[in-house]
Amino acid sequence: MQLGFLVDLHLCMGCKGCEIACKVENEVPLSTWRLRVKYVDVGTFPDTKRTFTPLRCNHCENAPCERICPVSALHYLDNGIVNIDKERGIGCAGCVMACPYGAIYIDPQTQTADKCTYCAHRVASSMMPACVVACPVQANIFGDLDDPTSNISKYIQVNQGNVQVRKPEKGTNPHHFYTNAGNVNLNPLASKRINGHSLFNKITTLPVGGHH
């Protein structure tokens, strides 16, 4: 079994329901996110468009975080999930530095690394991840990539040529796919980040990612 995710960006409407469901399900502390939806505005007025991209751990086949972890706090489960043992982690932040997707953070409460686990605890009870359940348009498709009859496998087959991963050049072989994605969605260098040019200009982050 190889569990994977696919997000159809054509369906995603940026409601952030997945973000909230994830926060509640996993009791993710304030100022940290296991899953977040990035908004990118494209074009110049009046020809503009807003794009939405849910971002979470890619559960890579060749996970840099697993490789760099000195104590195996990050480890593979039999179903392909890259899981994390918060009791084992020493808080070296090596995984935070290694992850090319910025998907790992230091939990301000446990002071160890944390990230999306594809809701491994729910999956173990044959339930779907919380974000999948919460999505009102079924943009999040989750399932077994090794099973050709699973929804995700069928989706990939139907959308061949339109399925992408983030940063394929890193050689991490992510098990998280996107359809109908453009460069502005997946390549952080393909969009500007202008101070003060944000929907919420006064976002406060607690000093949890490191020593400031």
Added chain:
Amino acid sequence: MAAHEILAATQAVVTLDVPIPDIVWPWLVTVNMWAKSIGTGVIFMLFLLLRKYPDEAGKLRFPVTVVSIIFIHIFLLFTLADLHQPFRMWHIFFHPHWTSAITVGAWMATLFVGLLFLLAFLSFIKKDNAVFDKVLPWVVALAIPVTLYTAALMSQCTARELWQMPTESAQMIFAALLSGSAFMILVFGGKLSWEANKSLANILALSAFMSFILYMSEYVFGPMKAEEVAAVLEYVKGDGPYTVMFWLGQWMAYLLPMLLIVLSRTSKSESILKLAAILALVGLYLVKHVWLIIPQLLPMS
């Protein structure tokens, strides 16, 4: 299509994102790398001096070992201080994950510390120089991977393209040679002959020269390798936030020491040599700090 071309065509602007706070490995890690360079570098220099100038370097066996012990402990202390869960450090020894450069480095550093204490015991308690000189090559051999493992660790940081350069390994070795020779000139130069000081100065100048060439190569050719490297190096170009610190480091660590060493050789001035050593040590910290911080400023999403 290159990212800058896409950007020009789409005028895309991120209007909502909450990326991971930028600096995850702060100045504590800079001190870690800087202290380790000195800790292993002085051992390299002691080995060299004992080969070339056995009579005058003989008295340095114990003091240099102590210096190495002190700086390796500074390195270990700052490593520990940077951990968010320092009291779980023992997990590295009881749950080791051998694909991690952190694990391999921690074990090697521990063995290195053990050997340093053995050297201290041999030189101070047993006063057995013959055995000391037999053990020292093994310590030097171990000091090489202890110096290099940080480059392996940085290369495992897949997210930071700037550190994926093979030149990182060479930088680590040159940093150890530079800081080791500088520290020896500064602290023990007075106890050594001018010839011995000249040898140390040659190592300092050559390692400064090689390091400078490597940094300039990365500065000029790095952007041709990857868009991400080009974006990161923008932080040390033009009005970039780390431009001043980058060039201050290059001048202090490499260019000025090289010039001062040439000057000291013509005037046979130990004071100028010591000034070169101080600049090299301070400059090395700045160079290492800039290279540590700038890749962390680039958003991963």
